[in-house]
Amino acid sequence: MKIAVCIKRVPDSETRVKIAADGKSLDEAGIKFVLNPYDEFAVEEALRRKEQAGAGEVAVICLGPAAAQETIRTALAMGADRGVLLQADKIPIDPFETAKLIAAELKGATWDLILFGRMAIDDYNTQVGPLVAELLGLPCVTAVSHLDIEGTKGVAEREIEGGIEVVEFPLPAVLTADKGLNEPRYPALKGIMAAKKKSLEVKPVQAGAGTLEIVALTPPPDRKEGKIVGEGAGAVGELVRLLREEAKVL
Amino acid sequence: MPPKFTGVDFYNIDGLLSEEERAIRDTVRAWIDENLMPVIGDAYVAGKFPKQLIPGMAELGLFGANLPEAYGCAGLNNVAYGLIMQELERGDSGVRSFASVQGALVMYPIYAFGSEEQKKQWLPQMASGKVIGCFGLTEPDYGSNPAGMITVAKETKDGWVLNGAKMWITNGSTAQAAIIWAKTGKIDDADSIRGFIVPTGTKGFSAKDQKGKLSLRASDTSELVLQDVQVPKDAILPKSGGLKSPLMCLTAARYGIAWGAVGAAMACYDEAVSYAKQRVMFGKPLGGFQLQQARLADMLTEITKAQLLCLQLGRLKDDGKSTPQQVSLAKRNNVNMATDIARETRRLLGANGILAEYQAMRHLANLESVYTYEGTHDIHTLILGQEITGLSAFN
Numbered sequence: 227m228k229i230a231v232c233i234k235r236v237p238d239s240e241t242r243v244k245i246a247a248d249g250k251s252l253d254e255a256g257i258k259f260v261l262n263p264y265d266e267f268a269v270e271e272a273l274r275r276k277e278q279a280g281a282g283e284v285a286v287i288c289l290g291p292a293a294a295q296e297t298i299r300t301a302l303a304m305g306a307d308r309g310v311l312l313q314a315d316k317i318p319i320d321p322f323e324t325a326k327l328i329a330a331e332l333k334g335a336t337w338d339l340i341l342f343g344r345m346a347i348d349d350y351n352t353q354v355g356p357l358v359a360e361l362l363g364l365p366c367v368t369a370v371s372h373l374d375i376e377g378t379k380g381v382a383e384r385e386i387e388g389g390i391e392v393v394e395f396p397l398p399a400v401l402t403a404d405k406g407l408n409e410p411r412y413p414a415l416k417g418i419m420a421a422k423k424k425s426l427e428v429k430p431v432q433a434g435a436g437t438l439e440i441v442a443l444t445p446p447p448d449r450k451e452g453k454i455v456g457e458g459a460g461a462v463g464e465l466v467r468l469l470r471e472e473a474k475v476l
Numbered sequence: 477m478p479p480k481f482t483g484v485d486f487y488n489i490d491g492l493l494s495e496e497e498r499a500i501r502d503t504v505r506a507w508i509d510e511n512l513m514p515v516i517g518d519a520y521v522a523g524k525f526p527k528q529l530i531p532g533m534a535e536l537g538l539f540g541a542n543l544p545e546a547y548g549c550a551g552l553n554n555v556a557y558g559l560i561m562q563e564l565e566r567g568d569s570g571v572r573s574f575a576s577v578q579g580a581l582v583m584y585p586i587y588a589f590g591s592e593e594q595k596k597q598w599l600p601q602m603a604s605g606k607v608i609g610c611f612g613l614t615e616p617d618y619g620s621n622p623a624g625m626i627t628v629a630k631e632t633k634d635g636w637v638l639n640g641a642k643m644w645i646t647n648g649s650t651a652q653a654a655i656i657w658a659k660t661g662k663i664d665d666a667d668s669i670r671g672f673i674v675p676t677g678t679k680g681f682s683a684k685d686q687k688g689k690l691s692l693r694a695s696d697t698s699e700l701v702l703q704d705v706q707v708p709k710d711a712i713l714p715k716s717g718g719l720k721s722p723l724m725c726l727t728a729a730r731y732g733i734a735w736g737a738v739g740a741a742m743a744c745y746d747e748a749v750s751y752a753k754q755r756v757m758f759g760k761p762l763g764g765f766q767l768q769q770a771r772l773a774d775m776l777t778e779i780t781k782a783q784l785l786c787l788q789l790g791r792l793k794d795d796g797k798s799t800p801q802q803v804s805l806a807k808r809n810n811v812n813m814a815t816d817i818a819r820e821t822r823r824l825l826g827a828n829g830i831l832a833e834y835q836a837m838r839h840l841a842n843l844e845s846v847y848t849y850e851g852t853h854d855i856h857t858l859i860l861g862q863e864i865t866g867l868s869a870f871n
Contacts, residue, residue: 240480258482296495303499412507415537415550415560418499 227282264343303413320436325357534605548600565736569842570695582609648698
C-alpha cells in the first residue's frame with residue numbers, strides 16, 4: 227500500500243493569535259505551530275493501512291516554510307517513512323495555487339491512496355484535497371469518518387446532517403479525514419529519535435499569485451459578559467425565557 | 477477538558493533545546509494533559525496510584541528513557557530525560573516518582589552494576605512496564621545515614637540469604653522486582669554494601685503499604701520486610717561495591733527531581749496566573765492587585781532561574797562533566813522553589829486553593845515529601861557546605 231499524506235503546519239489552537247501591522251496577516255512571533263489536527267487523522271489512517279497491509283510506504287508531503295520540517299518530523303515520528311517539503315516562504319492564500327503545487331509533486335509517483343485532513347484549522351477552506359483530486363483526475367471522498375478497503379475498492383462513511391452517507395469508490399483515490407476516523411497515536415520517544423534519521427527532501431517551489439486577495443483580518447468582537455440567572459432547577463424557566471426572548475437562540 | 481498546558485518560557489529557553497528535545501517534551505505534555513489530568517484529582521483523594529497509566533507510559537518509552545536502545549530503552553540524552561520528568565511532575569509528583577524509581581533507581585543500577593545477562597533479562601521487561609521495580613535502601617532507623625543500614629546478606633553455598641527491613645519504598649507493593657541494598661560483611665562495614673535483584677514473590681519477602689499519608693497520595697509507599705529471603709548467586713549486582721553504588725543511583729534520581737520540581741512549579745504558576753486573571757474581587761481581577769502581582773513576578777523569576785539551572789546541568793551531564801554536588805544544588809534549590817510557589821499559589825487561590833479540583837495544594841503536599849526524600853534539603857545543604865569548605869559536617 228503506497229500512501230501519500232498531505233499535511234499543513236498551522237498555529238496551535240491554544241495559541242492567541244495577533245493580527246500583524248499590515249492588518250492582513252498574522253503576526254507569527256511567539257506563535258506555536260503544530261501539525262494540523264485533522265491531518266493527524268490522515269497520518270494515523272495511512273499508518274494503520276500500511277500496518278494492515280504489512281508492506282508499503284507512507285510519504286508525507288507539506289507545502290510550507292523551512293520551519294515546516296518540524297511539522298513533517300512530527301508525522302515521521304508517528305511512523306511515516308519519508309517526507310517532502312515543498313518549500314515556499316509564503317503559502318498561497320488561494321487554495322488552487324496550493325493544490326497545483328501539491329498535485330505536481332504527487333504526479334511523480336503512483337499512489338494507492340492520497341490522504342488529507344478534512345480542513346486546515348487556520349483557514350478552514352476544505353478545498354485543497356478535492357482540488358488535488360480534480361487535478362489528478364482521481365475520485366475524491368471528503369470528511370471520511372469511517373473507512374473500509376478491500377483490494378482496489380473502498381467504502382467510506384461521511385457524517386452528514388441527520389445521518390451517515392456511505393460512498394463506494396475505486397482506488398486510487400483522494401480522501402479527506404474527519405474527526406472520528408481514528409484515534410491518532412502519540413509518537414513514541416524512540417519514534418521521535420528515529421524521525422531524525424528518515425529522509426526529508428526539501429524542494430523549493432514558487433507559488434502562483436492566484437486570484438484571491440485578503441483585504442483585511444479582524445478579530446471577532448469581544449464576548450459580552452455572561453449572566454448567572456440562578457441556581458438549580460428553579461432557574462431553568464427563567465433561563466429558557468431569556469434564551470428565547472433576549473438571546474433569541476431557541 | 478481544561479485548557480492544554482502550554483508551559484512557561486519567559487526567556488525563550490525553548491530556543492536552547494533541539495527540535496527532538498522539544499518534540500519529546502511536547503509529546504509527554506500532551507499525553508499528561510489527556511491521560512493524567514482528568515484522573516489525578518480523584519486518584520489523589522482516593523490515595524491510589526493510577527496504575528492504568530503504566531502501559532501507556534511504557535508505550536511512549538518513558539521508563540529508563542536515557543538508557544540505550546539495545547536494552548529496549550529510548551536512548552535519549554539527559555536533557556530530554558529531564559524534560560520528561562518535568563512534564564510528569566507537572567501532572568503529579570507521585571507519577572514522576574513512579575517513573576524516577578523505575579528508571580533511575582531500578583533500571584539504572586542494573587545497567588550500571590549488573591552483568592550482561594542481568595541487563596538482558598531485566599531491562600527490556602522494565603522498559604515495557606511488564607516488570608515494575610522498587611529500590612530498597614532506606615531503613616526505619618537509617619534515612620539520611622544509609623551507611624548505618626542493618627539489612628544483611630549472608631553468602632551460602634547456593635547463593636545469598638537476606639534479612640532486614642526497608643521503609644518509605646515507592647512502588648514497594650506494586651513491584652515484581654526489588655533492588656535491595658545490604659551489607660555482605662560486618663555490620664559497621666559500609667564498604668561491604670552490595671545490591672541484589674530480589675523478585676518480590678520470593679519466600680520471606682513481604683511488602684505492606686504505609687497508610688495515612690497526607691502527601692504523595694497518588695503513589696504507593698511501602699515497608700519491605702526480608703526474612704531469610706534466599707536468592708541465587710547471580711542475584712547480586714556484580715559491579716556494585718560500597719555505599720557509593722546506591723548513592724550513584726540517588727544522584728541519577730535527584731537529577732530527574734530537579735527537573736520534576738520545575739514542572740510542579742510551572743503547573744502552580746499556570747494555575748495562579750489563570751486564577752488571578754479570572755477571579756474578580758473588589759470589582760477587578762485579583763491579578764490587578766499589587767500583592768498578587770508581586771507573588772506572580774516572584775514565581776516567574778524563580779521558575780526561569782530553575783529552568784536555566786536544569787538545562788545547564790543536563791548539558792554538563794550529557795558531556796559527562798556534571799558532579800553530584802551540582803545535582804545537590806539543583807535538587808535543593810528547585811524543590812524548595814517549587815514548594816514555595818505551590819504554597820503561594822494555594823494562598824492566591826484563597827478558599828478554592830484547598831480543593832482537589834485545583835492543583836496547588838496537591839502539589840504543595842507532594843513537594844513536602846520531595847523536599848525530604850532523595851537527600852533532604854538539609855543534607856544537600858551540608859553536601860554543598862562540604863564542597864565549599866572541604867569540611868564535613870556529617871561526621
